[in-house]
């Protein structure tokens with residue numbers, strides 16, 4: 001089975017609006033950086049959300065066995081939209 005593209009799968013999904021770095025609220029229309037993982041049972045799932053100031057555009061230490069991705073997006077009323085992949089642990 002082909003794994004869906006993270007940008008397509010994550011576009012429009014619900015996410016929290018508190019930055020994991022500085023705890024500030026992310027408001028509708030703000031740029032955001034999201035870290036997500038893929039496991040077969042769940043598909044792509046948002047794990048962390050950062051504001052534009054805190055967001056890193058590279059994956060840090062890899063997580064065992066997970067397909068990981070960093071995407072840039074716009075936070076919009078509890079969802080991420082306009083998702084673009086900026087780094088991914090697997091090709």
Ligand SMILES: [Zn+2]
Nearest residue numbers: 019022051054
């Ligand atoms: Zn922040």
